[in-house]
Amino acid sequence: MSSDTSDGLRERKRAAARATIERAAVELALEHGYDHVTVDMICEAGMVSQRTFFNYFGSKEGVILGQTPPLPTEEAADRFVNKPGSNVLGDFVAMIAGSVVGTEPDPQLFRARRMLIQRTPELFTKELARLGEMEDHFSRMVLARFHAAGRTSIAVPDLEDEARMVIALATGVMHHTLRKWFETDDPAEPQQLLGASIDLIRRITGDGPSTGTSE
Amino acid sequence: MSSDTSDGLRERKRAAARATIERAAVELALEHGYDHVTVDMICEAGMVSQRTFFNYFGSKEGVILGQTPPLPTEEAADRFVNKPGSNVLGDFVAMIAGSVVGTEPDPQLFRARRMLIQRTPELFTKELARLGEMEDHFSRMVLARFHAAGRTSIAVPDLEDEARMVIALATGVMHHTLRKWFETDDPAEPQQLLGASIDLIRRITGDGPSTGTSE
DNA sequence: GCACGAGTTTGCAGTCACTGCATTCTTATA
DNA sequence: TATAAGAATGCAGTGACTGCAAACTCGTGC
Numbered sequence: 309m310s311s312d313t314s315d316g317l318r319e320r321k322r323a324a325a326r327a328t329i330e331r332a333a334v335e336l337a338l339e340h341g342y343d344h345v346t347v348d349m350i351c352e353a354g355m356v357s358q359r360t361f362f363n364y365f366g367s368k369e370g371v372i373l374g375q376t377p378p379l380p381t382e383e384a385a386d387r388f389v390n391k392p393g394s395n396v397l398g399d400f401v402a403m404i405a406g407s408v409v410g411t412e413p414d415p416q417l418f419r420a421r422r423m424l425i426q427r428t429p430e431l432f433t434k435e436l437a438r439l440g441e442m443e444d445h446f447s448r449m450v451l452a453r454f455h456a457a458g459r460t461s462i463a464v465p466d467l468e469d470e471a472r473m474v475i476a477l478a479t480g481v482m483h484h485t486l487r488k489w490f491e492t493d494d495p496a497e498p499q500q501l502l503g504a505s506i507d508l509i510r511r512i513t514g515d516g517p518s519t520g521t522s523e
Numbered sequence: 524m525s526s527d528t529s530d531g532l533r534e535r536k537r538a539a540a541r542a543t544i545e546r547a548a549v550e551l552a553l554e555h556g557y558d559h560v561t562v563d564m565i566c567e568a569g570m571v572s573q574r575t576f577f578n579y580f581g582s583k584e585g586v587i588l589g590q591t592p593p594l595p596t597e598e599a600a601d602r603f604v605n606k607p608g609s610n611v612l613g614d615f616v617a618m619i620a621g622s623v624v625g626t627e628p629d630p631q632l633f634r635a636r637r638m639l640i641q642r643t644p645e646l647f648t649k650e651l652a653r654l655g656e657m658e659d660h661f662s663r664m665v666l667a668r669f670h671a672a673g674r675t676s677i678a679v680p681d682l683e684d685e686a687r688m689v690i691a692l693a694t695g696v697m698h699h700t701l702r703k704w705f706e707t708d709d710p711a712e713p714q715q716l717l718g719a720s721i722d723l724i725r726r727i728t729g730d731g732p733s734t735g736t737s738e
Numbered sequence: 739g740c741a742c743g744a745g746t747t748t749g750c751a752g753t754c755a756c757t758g759c760a761t762t763c764t765t766a767t768a
Numbered sequence: 769t770a771t772a773a774g775a776a777t778g779c780a781g782t783g784a785c786t787g788c789a790a791a792c793t794c795g796t797g798c
Contacts (some may be wrong), residue, residue: 318765318774347755363757396727409701432654434731466640473699473723477786480695484688504681512611514729533745533794561783572748577785740786740798757782764775 326364329354334370340374342428369434376438377396380407389453396450398506400478401485405502426456427489428460436483443479447471481505544569548586551637557643559589584649587639591653594660595622604668611665613721614671615693616700620717641705651698658694696720705733 336345412418425431444523450471461467470481547568551560580586627633640646665686676682700720
């Protein structure tokens, strides 16, 4: 029953409350600094009880970090596995970037979050940790790509290690790219940053900028 | 006055207390799991007040993680900068490994710490964060190496980015290598693991396993 | 020996994040 | 409209951590 954007008053209210609290929290943190804001302050500004706050977000960080970035779409994953480019790392990072960008509907809020995360070491750490949690999943994807390319764990005994290493490296790259991204003040195209990052990787890890195909 | 290992009763007492508390903490955490151990429990076992505990270690994690790993010796740093091997990443990771290993005088305790860190995501995260804090310092080292090799920021405008990217990648590698290291149950030579890691990097990032020299 | 001062340990009160549980609304539905 | 499913809230409690002031201990000069 009812339209698509809202089924039920309940849902709508929940969403509204959530949004109100998030905005309040981000605004407060932007003004006073994350660790000078107490959960109680957020609750007052968001007009909910502390208990409700924790029901919604689970932790103080949770409200700033926002919901955990969604996994790449099946389609993107499939492309990564079956249509490999010249460079695992590049492809992987590009895929992740694609799934991270555009998560938050409100660009204003999105930027505010990024800003806070960048300037608050504690938050930056947590954000990285969150990415880290998906490591297992990702390394399985890389492994799938390897298999699709005909490489087997029998021919290459440490293929699993190699997959995990790809993820480890990619994490590093994302670390770097995220930092760069947060640094720029205008919403420059992430694509460009990514391109630069991948260039750097090539330069650092061997084949000259022109050599091209590897893996 | 007195011998070299101990100047003053005060110092000695401090060291003893510190050791007692650390051992107690690690033992308790090993037995009950890090987050089921309270600071009060540690204090009781370590025979100090809670206040003293925090004076010593600053936080609950602090007592498990141990003192922050020392920076590489000047000598090691100099070698890294002025006697470059074939691979920045490899050299860097090797240098770090050298400065991390052998920090803790008591191998028993050392292993226990590693074990705890590995099995406690929270601690693992913090450990990585601690490494991350030294990023600035390290990227300056890499930059120095670049300069020593005759590369200037004028000829290569994003040389600083490149240095930071090296660190980012290295962080990833260390992440991977640490994990592998913690996994093995016998105190296998880190050198070997490192070698394997560096092999993987080569394989992933371009030039085939045999090509050799790069950078 | 001893007194005095710097350096330490401790108790205590308080803040803040976070949790479990019982109670009180609200919304959906029969 | 009664009633159940679903939230929101209050409250009491735990556990990490901090500031402050009082008590204590070691090192020194006498």
